[in-house]
Every structure is written in C-alpha cells, then in structure tokens.
Amino acid sequence: MSPIIYLEALKSRLISFRTLQDELTIRDMPTALGWTLLLKKYEETEGNIQYRERWTSNLEDIYLNHIKYNSKVVYIYELSADIAYKLQSKLNILVSDESRFKDTFPLPVNEKDLKDSSFNPDIFEIETEGEDIRLFSSYKRAFRTRDEIQYSQFNGEKTSNALIETLNKYEEVYGLRTDYAQAIDCIILRSNKNRMEFHIDNSHDILLEEVAKVANYYKDRINKFIQKEFEINECLNTAINFYPKIKKLYEDADGQVTDYGHVTSSASVKHERMKRGIYDLRNEPFHQGGLAAVTTDGYSITKKWKTEGKKILPSLSISGRFSIAGQLDANIDFILINDCHSQNDFDMMLNKLFENA
Incomplete structure (x- = not known):
C-alpha cells in the first residue's frame, strides 16, 4: 500500500x-x-x-x-443497565454483509460506487474497543460547491453573443454544483457506562438539520431493533441535554475557553472569541471587566485542552442560539468534536463533560 x-x-x-x-x-x-x-x-x-x-x-x-x-457531531443516550448488557451480544445483527462499503473499508469507495449508493445509512462493520462496541455506518451525502466561472471559457465560436453580452454585465460570476462525499458515522455502545452514542461525520460541515435527520434515523432503527429483540418500546428516548454543561465547562478551571456566547442581564448579546486558540478568554481583561459589571447566561461555548506534544488542540463545542440563554427548559442535544488526534483526546473531552457532575 x-x-x-x-x-x-x-x-x-x-x-x-x-x-x-x-x-x-x-x-x-x-x-x-x-x-x-x-x-x-x-x-x-x-x-x-x-x-x-x-x-x-x-x-x-x-x-x-x-x-x-475527528469532526464529529455527538448525540448521547442513556440506557438501562439491563439493555446495555443484552445489546453487547446482539449488535452484530445490525451489520450488513452485502454492503458496498465493506470491501474498501477503511478507505472510501470509488466515485462510481458512491454515486450509485443510497442516501440512507448502511451499517457495515463492527469493532470492539475494550468494553465498547463500535458500529461503522456509511452513505452518500450531497453538498454544494461554489466555483467562480471564468469568462475565458466562453470565448469559443459556439458561445452565443447573447450569453457573452449577459456575462459582461457582471464583474464576477459563480456557479453552484452538487458534489457527493462518503460519510462515515459511528454508533458506540458503552455498556460499562450504560450509554449509546451516535458520532455523526461532520467533515463537510453539513447543516445541523441534516445531522438531526441522521441521528433520528439511527434512533428509530435502534429502537425498532430493541423492540424486536427484547420486546421493549422506546428505549432511546431523549438525548442528553448539554445546555447545563455550558456553565460547567466555563467554570471548570482546566483547559482554555476560546469561544463563548452569552446574554447579559441588560439583554445584550455577546459572542466573544479569542484570535488564537491557545489563549483563554476567561483571562482576557475586557471579558473579565464585563462579567464584573453584569451577570450573563451562556448559550454556546468552545473549550480546548492541551495534549502532550501537539500544537493543534482538540476542541469541544456546545452550540446554541442566543434565544435560549437562561431558559429553564433550554435544550441542546448534541456536541461538536474537532481536531482530535486520538481516542485518548476524544475520551478525555467526553469525560470532562461528565466528571464531578
């Protein structure tokens, strides 16, 4: 190779x-x-x-x-200890032996096979990592690409004068085209923690509405599977709400808060971001002065942690809209993970969410 x-x-x-x-x-x-x-x-x-x-x-x-x-949108569901235990020996049933993605994994399929693939996720591989079980799922995902159109390509004899005349009215012309990417998601059973997680591929920055559709697809499929195997209805109900974790991440002294969205008691919206990701917003004098003057409620946060020998720091983000700040029923059911170098990075950040909770 x-x-x-x-x-x-x-x-x-x-x-x-x-x-x-x-x-x-x-x-x-x-x-x-x-x-x-x-x-x-x-x-x-x-x-x-x-x-x-x-x-x-x-x-x-x-x-x-x-x-x-890396580049994952993560949903986490709590399971009963009984279901978590029973699923360990059953998840392999969900794996398709005829998936086109199986033959080339871990590498992507060729362009033709990708175009011929479905937009529906296809679970094609299973892997054990210690006490965790990981299912791999793949599918075709469409995304838009914007390209600048060069006038020079329309100078041929076959180009109509009307088209050239129209194009000459503009300084720049852009075209949108649809391309396809192979998404690779993971479904994780953490039986020792009584959790199931959906790690949805975000390598092409898809809309959160599309991510939610994929998460609901996995949720429905797992619920139907559990119902069939164990005769239990609606095992995966509501994903863990990460909104309360914004306050926890901000107040925990470790790491660097590099991005923070909050609404003040005087109803102004603040979104502060450090120019360089190695610095902590909480130590910035302007930020400290503002918090000394008014109280605020957070609605989004990005936090990074130093890992040995690495310049690019892994980050965890909880992203909400300012309209939910301070609401008692505010809900954010996903987190964003970026720049992870390894499983240690990933697990470390998840543990930060739940430790001392």
Whole structure:
C-alpha cells in the first residue's frame, strides 16, 4: 500500500491541513506547505523502501483516528443497565454483509460506487474497543460547491453573443454544483457506562438539520431493533441535554475557553472569541471587566485542552442560539468534536463533560 492513498483519502475528507501537519511532525514524517507540495514530496519518495512502510503505517493510523474521532457531531443516550448488557451480544445483527462499503473499508469507495449508493445509512462493520462496541455506518451525502466561472471559457465560436453580452454585465460570476462525499458515522455502545452514542461525520460541515435527520434515523432503527429483540418500546428516548454543561465547562478551571456566547442581564448579546486558540478568554481583561459589571447566561461555548506534544488542540463545542440563554427548559442535544488526534483526546473531552457532575 502507498502512503499517497491515505493522503488522498484524508484530503477527500477535508482534514484541516494544520492538523495533518501536526500529526506528521509528531511522527517525524515529511511535511510541506499545502496539499500540492505535500503530495508531490511523497510521490517523489515513492520508491524509498526504507521509509515507505513506516509512512504508510503512520498515515493509516492518522486516517483511522480521523474517521473515528475527528469532526464529529455527538448525540448521547442513556440506557438501562439491563439493555446495555443484552445489546453487547446482539449488535452484530445490525451489520450488513452485502454492503458496498465493506470491501474498501477503511478507505472510501470509488466515485462510481458512491454515486450509485443510497442516501440512507448502511451499517457495515463492527469493532470492539475494550468494553465498547463500535458500529461503522456509511452513505452518500450531497453538498454544494461554489466555483467562480471564468469568462475565458466562453470565448469559443459556439458561445452565443447573447450569453457573452449577459456575462459582461457582471464583474464576477459563480456557479453552484452538487458534489457527493462518503460519510462515515459511528454508533458506540458503552455498556460499562450504560450509554449509546451516535458520532455523526461532520467533515463537510453539513447543516445541523441534516445531522438531526441522521441521528433520528439511527434512533428509530435502534429502537425498532430493541423492540424486536427484547420486546421493549422506546428505549432511546431523549438525548442528553448539554445546555447545563455550558456553565460547567466555563467554570471548570482546566483547559482554555476560546469561544463563548452569552446574554447579559441588560439583554445584550455577546459572542466573544479569542484570535488564537491557545489563549483563554476567561483571562482576557475586557471579558473579565464585563462579567464584573453584569451577570450573563451562556448559550454556546468552545473549550480546548492541551495534549502532550501537539500544537493543534482538540476542541469541544456546545452550540446554541442566543434565544435560549437562561431558559429553564433550554435544550441542546448534541456536541461538536474537532481536531482530535486520538481516542485518548476524544475520551478525555467526553469525560470532562461528565466528571464531578
């Protein structure tokens, strides 16, 4: 296997290039400024047997960590201990043996197979991680791309004068096209914590309304499965509400709060963000002065934590609208996870949400 294959796969998933640079540097591997130069560098060393095997293995590890732990929208449901225990030996029934995604996994399918795929999630793989069980699910996802249209491409003889005359009225012209990406989601059973989690792929920044549809699809499928296997109705009811965790994350002294949305007692809306993610908003004098003058209710937060040897810090976000701030029934049923390098990063941030709760 070539390291180029994994680099291309990471590029197709729109991994942050700075995150990839950080990963390569940690592993003492070649890096570059931008995708074009990086791919060229690895292509030029393709015949270097001394390094090829190690580079391929490292890039496979980076890629697997990316599809499991990075760019995820996470929903968490509580289970009874009885159902969590029973599901351990039953989840494999949900896995399709005929899925087109199974043959190439962990790499994506080719463009033709993706276009021929359904928009409905297809559970195709199961994996055990300690006491946790992970189901992989994949499907075709549509997204819009905006491209600038160059006038030069309309200068041919076949271009009508009317079209050229129309285009000449504008300084810039853009076109929208629909492209497809292969989403890779995970369903996690944490039987030791009596939880089920949906980790929905957000590598192409899809609308939260679309994410909610996917989460509801998994919820309905799991509920029907539990009903059929155990004759229990509506096991997964409402996802955990993360709104109260905004206050907890802000008040916990660890980490860096880099983004905070809040509404003041005088009814003004504040959204503060640090220019650089390594600094803590809570230590910023202007922010401290404001909180000393008025009380506020938070509606969104992003918090990061330092991890050994890494420049790009993993982040956890709880994102709500300002209209819910301070409401007793406010509800945010998902969190956003970004820039995770590993399972340790991911688990550390989830644990921060629930520790001392």
